[in-house]
Amino acid sequence: MQYSFTLPAGYDMSIVDRRIRDKGPSFDGFPHLRFKAFLSARKEDSAVASAENLYAPFYLWNETEGLNAFLAGAGFAALTHDLGWPSVRTWMVWHAELAADFSTAKYASREIEPILPYADLGALRARAVSQARDDGTTGALASVVAFDPTAWTTVRFRLWDSVPSVGAGTGQLYDVGHVSTS
Template sequence: MIAMQYSFTLPADYDMAIIDRRIRDKGPLLDGFPRLRFKAYISAKKQGSDLASAENLYAPFYLWDEPEGIDSFLSGPGFAALTRDFGWPSVQTWQIWQAKWAADLYAARYATREIKVIPPYANLAELREKATENANAALQAGALAAVAGFDPTAWRQLLFCLWPVVPIAAEAVQIYSVGHVSQPSAE
């Protein structure tokens, strides 16, 4: 498995209703997309939300069963339309240490993402163990999904969670609203 996210920072006065409408209209298009475990259509609003963010963001998060899914998506017409509308994003990826999720993620209303720098010469086995513990703790606290991973290019670790209710989060954690979650088709 591999996680992927890109993010668009939008102007402070951007009408975020445009993003909400885009998520509502385009979200179902990736339901059942090959090799996609889930896609969370997420955004954060600088103003007008109970979840104040430092910036207006549109930042979809993906969990892929295998890297070929990333290629299929990024090479497809949906991503081409996205880049035409918003620009060419930097696409972040993380190798998965642990990923667990509930059978029905449609109840997710909020997401959290925490990224930490991995210091040089860190013990990766210990970091993986601690990340797995943190992911399990999030699940026990009510998360519907918890994804822990690392990026060995930029040496960063990730904890991404989906929640049915507003989570209590540390200041360094980005909280998003979830507009839609795409999942595999029922078999």
């Protein structure tokens, strides 16, 4: 699951940093949560080049009960009161590969790609799972692959220790402010 807030070009991103610092630890041990990566991107940041200022947390849930409890809870209500009503993207997870130290990540990448009509979903899933398993050999601390059958897209989300490269036009890089785990 991910939602994203696009913030104005002149927005004081230290407000987002403070929110992550203050709220991040409260998600440690959140019921049914595998992890939550508190993500941001800055328009003027040279290490994580972004077209926009963003606050865009990414969640991996063990159970949908956690997702439902979060979205219906006071924390999400406060967030939307402060920043607006976001579109919440959800995907059906094909595979998650997590290194023991994934919560130490400093950067994240997210790539969303379309699924062509009548694609062999079984073969696509097998390639995506194999790729996720191999991501650790290229330095990824975590790799999640999933798909959205409503929009017919795949998502590949990875956590990194150092700045990665992403595919042109399909990827977004983020700074990781905190990773909460169950």
